Amino acid sequence: MIQMYHVFKHYPPNIHALADVTLFVEKGEFVFLTGHSGAGKSTLLRLITRAEIPSAGQILVAGRNVLALNPSKIPFFRRQIGVVFQDIKLIARKTIFENIAFILSVMGVPFQEQKKRVYQILKLVGLHHRMNALPHQLSGGEQQRVAIARALINHPPLLIADEPTGNLDEEMAWDVMTLFDKLNMKGTTVVMATHNRQIVEMMKKRIIHIEKGRVVEDSGARREPA
Amino acid sequence: MIPLRYFVREGLHIVGSNRKISFLATGVIALALFFLGFFFLITNNLQTVEEAWRRQQKMVVYLHDGAEGDRELLEKVLASRGFVRRFAHQSAEEAYRRFQADFPSLGEVLDATRDNPFSASYELELDPGHEEEARAFQAQLEKTAGVAEVQYDTAWLQKLNSFVFFLRWFGIALGVLLGTGAIIIVTNVVRIATLVHRDEIEILWLVGAPPQYIRGPFLLQGILLGLGGGALSILLLAGIYHFFVLQVRSNFQVLWNFLALSFLPIPTLLLLMAGGIFCGLAGSLLFKFEEQAD
Structure with a gap:
C-alpha cells in the first residue's frame, strides 16, 4: 500500500525533517509510527497524503507515484485516503453534519444519500445525536470522533491518523483504537502516529520508530514488494 | 457535478464575513461604472438633442x-x-x-x-x-x-457630433481605467478572503476537494461584488438623474422642453451590470489559487 524509497525532507535553511527513510506498508496492515515530538512522524504522514513533497526519494501509495501525480489528479488521490489530523481541523462555522457531508458532496453523492451515510458513520462513532451541533459545542474527544467519522465516510482503503488520541481521555482513546482495529480487520490499512506508549504496547501491532528523521526501529519490517 | 447551491451559500458567507473590504470593492466597482454610466447618460441625451436638431435641419x-x-x-x-x-x-x-x-x-x-x-x-x-x-x-x-x-x-452639428463622440470615448477610457483599478482591488479582496478562510481551504485541499469546489465560492464572491457594484452605480446614476430632472423641470421649464431628457436605456443598464460582473469575475480569476505544497 505504501512504499517509500530513500526519502529525504529538508526545510530551509538547514532543517532535516526526514533522512533516507525507506519503508513498506502492506495492504491491510496496522502500523504505529512512534517517536518524540519533532522526530518527523507528521512530516512522513504529510508526504504520504502529498500535503508536502519530498526533497529527494520516491513515494508510492496504492501503486501511484505520489510525486508524479498530475495536479488535477491529486484530489482523486486524496479521496482514497482518510486522514485524521492532530489538530482535528473541523470547519468551525459548519455543523457536524456539514463537516462530514461535504466530502460526499464533492464526490457528487445526492443529498438524501449524504444524510443516510453521515447518520450511519456518526452512529458508528456514537455522535449521531449531535449532527446539528457546531464543533465548539462538542468536547475535544467528541470533535476528534467527528474528524474520524469524516475520514471514514468515504470508506477509504488507507487511513492516516496523526496523534488521534492526543486530545482524548483514556477511555475515549481506547474507543478510538477499538474502532481503528475493527476497520483494520475489515481490510483498511491504518498508519497512525502516536507517542502513547500504552496504546502501542497493548495493541501489539507493527511499530516503526523514528528519531531525528530516521527510522531507527521497525518491529515488522517488510522487504521491498516484488 | 458542482453544486451551485453550495457556491452561492459559501460565496455569500465570504462576502458577509469580510464586510468592510467587500464594501470597499463594491464601492470601487460602483465608482468605475458610475463614471462610465454618467458619460453614457450625458452623451445619450446630447445625441438625442443632436438627432432632433438634425431632423429639424x-x-x-x-x-x-x-x-x-x-x-x-x-x-x-x-x-x-x-x-x-x-x-x-x-x-x-x-x-x-x-x-x-x-x-x-x-x-x-x-x-x-x-x-x-x-x-x-x-x-x-x-x-x-x-x-x-x-x-x-x-x-x-x-x-x-x-x-x-x-x-x-451643418458644421455646428458636426462639431456637436464630434464632441459627443469624444465625450463617449473619454467616458469609456475613464471607465476602463477605473475598472482596471476595481479588478485589482477585487483580486486583493479575494486574496484577503482566502487568508481569512485559509484553515477551511487547507481542510478542503487535504480531504481531496477539487480545485473548482474550493475556488467556486471565491469566484462567486467576485460576481456578487460586481453585481453589487453594478446595482449601486445604477442607483447613484438614477438618483443624480432624477435630482437633475427635478431641478431643471422646476427652475428651467424652457430648457426642460428643449432638452427632452431621458435616463439610460435598459440595454445600457444591463451593460453596466455586466461590466460589474466582469470586474468582479476578472478580479477573482486573476488571483492565483493554488495549494501551498512545500
Whole structure:
C-alpha cells in the first residue's frame, strides 16, 4: 500500500525533517509510527497524503507515484485516503453534519444519500445525536470522533491518523483504537502516529520508530514488494 | 457535478464575513461604472438633442429678385432629390409679413425701409442622414439660375457630433481605467478572503476537494461584488438623474422642453451590470489559487 524509497525532507535553511527513510506498508496492515515530538512522524504522514513533497526519494501509495501525480489528479488521490489530523481541523462555522457531508458532496453523492451515510458513520462513532451541533459545542474527544467519522465516510482503503488520541481521555482513546482495529480487520490499512506508549504496547501491532528523521526501529519490517 | 447551491451559500458567507473590504470593492466597482454610466447618460441625451436638431435641419434657397420665372425649373430640380422630404415656397411678401409677426417690435425698422428687404425663398425639409448629398446639392443649387444663396449649415452639428463622440470615448477610457483599478482591488479582496478562510481551504485541499469546489465560492464572491457594484452605480446614476430632472423641470421649464431628457436605456443598464460582473469575475480569476505544497 505504501512504499517509500530513500526519502529525504529538508526545510530551509538547514532543517532535516526526514533522512533516507525507506519503508513498506502492506495492504491491510496496522502500523504505529512512534517517536518524540519533532522526530518527523507528521512530516512522513504529510508526504504520504502529498500535503508536502519530498526533497529527494520516491513515494508510492496504492501503486501511484505520489510525486508524479498530475495536479488535477491529486484530489482523486486524496479521496482514497482518510486522514485524521492532530489538530482535528473541523470547519468551525459548519455543523457536524456539514463537516462530514461535504466530502460526499464533492464526490457528487445526492443529498438524501449524504444524510443516510453521515447518520450511519456518526452512529458508528456514537455522535449521531449531535449532527446539528457546531464543533465548539462538542468536547475535544467528541470533535476528534467527528474528524474520524469524516475520514471514514468515504470508506477509504488507507487511513492516516496523526496523534488521534492526543486530545482524548483514556477511555475515549481506547474507543478510538477499538474502532481503528475493527476497520483494520475489515481490510483498511491504518498508519497512525502516536507517542502513547500504552496504546502501542497493548495493541501489539507493527511499530516503526523514528528519531531525528530516521527510522531507527521497525518491529515488522517488510522487504521491498516484488 | 458542482453544486451551485453550495457556491452561492459559501460565496455569500465570504462576502458577509469580510464586510468592510467587500464594501470597499463594491464601492470601487460602483465608482468605475458610475463614471462610465454618467458619460453614457450625458452623451445619450446630447445625441438625442443632436438627432432632433438634425431632423429639424432645413435648407433655405434664396432667390434673386425677379427670379420667379425660374421657379418651375427649380422646383423640378428640388423634386428630383429623394432626400428632400418636402419644400415650400415663400414669397418676399410672405417673408416680410412673417418677420413682422415674429418680431413686432422691429416693425418700425422695416417701415423705415422703402423696399422689401426680404427675398423669395424655398424651405427644404430634408431626410436625416444625407448630409454629404445635401452639401453636394447645395453646391449644385448655388449654380442654378435664379438662386442667390443657399443656407445649409451643418458644421455646428458636426462639431456637436464630434464632441459627443469624444465625450463617449473619454467616458469609456475613464471607465476602463477605473475598472482596471476595481479588478485589482477585487483580486486583493479575494486574496484577503482566502487568508481569512485559509484553515477551511487547507481542510478542503487535504480531504481531496477539487480545485473548482474550493475556488467556486471565491469566484462567486467576485460576481456578487460586481453585481453589487453594478446595482449601486445604477442607483447613484438614477438618483443624480432624477435630482437633475427635478431641478431643471422646476427652475428651467424652457430648457426642460428643449432638452427632452431621458435616463439610460435598459440595454445600457444591463451593460453596466455586466461590466460589474466582469470586474468582479476578472478580479477573482486573476488571483492565483493554488495549494501551498512545500
